[in-house]
Amino acid sequence: MTAVTTASVPVTGSQGRVRPNEILRIVRLHTVNPSIFFVVPAMILGGAWAVTMVIALILVGAGVPQEELAFQYSWAVLSPQWYLIVVGVQAVSYTFPFALGFGATRRDYWIGTGIMFVLASFLFAVVIATLMLVERATGGWGVGAGMFDALWYFGADWITAFYTTFALQLLVLFIGAGVTTVFMRWRMKGMMILLFGGVAVILALIALLTFTESWESLGAWLSSIGVIGVFTVVLATALAWAVAGFLVIRRATPR
Incomplete structure (x- = not known):
């Protein structure tokens, strides 16, 4: 009868350290299908621009003076943002199983995904800020x-337009990615808890501000910090979602 002795193999610690090559591989993995990050958002943005132009031509053709068109209240510039939440969802749900199959750690995967979000947000912010100046220079x-x-x-300058767009895009991307990690970790039960918990928190904040008559104080505070200050809060919220997503994905399993 042969006895077999099993010795435990010490872990090298590769799970605990950052590996730049693996992170770069994750970034490349996200670019395999560029339509998710770039093509579809560009099509949505171009479609919104075309609709805006048609509306402007109709109004001008009807005799409305250009100075009375009041397009500065249009929300068309935000049209791609709603889809970008879907981008955050797809970016994680489509690539996470492959990344683990390639031997990437969850830490490397999340860092690589975050870098991809930053690169996409940077590019999108440059485009929006530049088109804003072109639109202003051409008189609409x-x-x-x-x-x-x-x-x-x-009326904002290029830096303000860039910074605010960058912060907003990072937020929506990390919200989409963070929600996906919750589903991967706890499935539908976790999604329901997240949904109802989020609604409960929002209602509690509304009630607090209402019963303490603090809406005016909140508005005054937001006015005091200005646009840059408001979107700094947005950027901080995006970073909070990024950290929360990492904590959840450490124990998430692909379907």
Whole structure:
């Protein structure tokens, strides 16, 4: 009868350290299908611009003066943001199983995904901020149409437009990715808890502000910190979602 002795093999610690090559592989993995991050958002943005132009041409053709078109209140510039939440969901759900199959750690995967989000947000912010200046320089594309020089972008400089777009895009991407990690970790039970918990928190905040008559104070505080301050809070919220997503994905399993 042969006795077999099993010796435990010490762990090298590769799970605990950051590996730049693996992180770069994750970034490349996200670019395998560029339509998710770039093509579809660009199509949505271009479609919103085309609709804005058609509306402006109709109004001008009907005799409305260009100075009365009031496109600075248009929300068309935010049209891709709703899809970008889906991008965050797809980016994780499509690539996470493959990344683990390639031997990537969850830490490497999340860092690589975060870098991809930063790169996509940077590019998108550059495009939006630049188109805002082009629109302003051409007098609304020659017909008084305003899509990019609208909302808080109206009258803003390039740096402000870039920073606010960058912060907002990072937030929606990490929200989508964070929600996906919750589903991977706890499935539908976790999603229901997240949904009802989020609604409960929002209702509690509304009740608190209402019963303490603090809405005016909140508005005054937001006005005091300005657009940059508000979107710094947005950026901090995005980072909080990024940290929370990492903590959850450490024990998440692909389907």
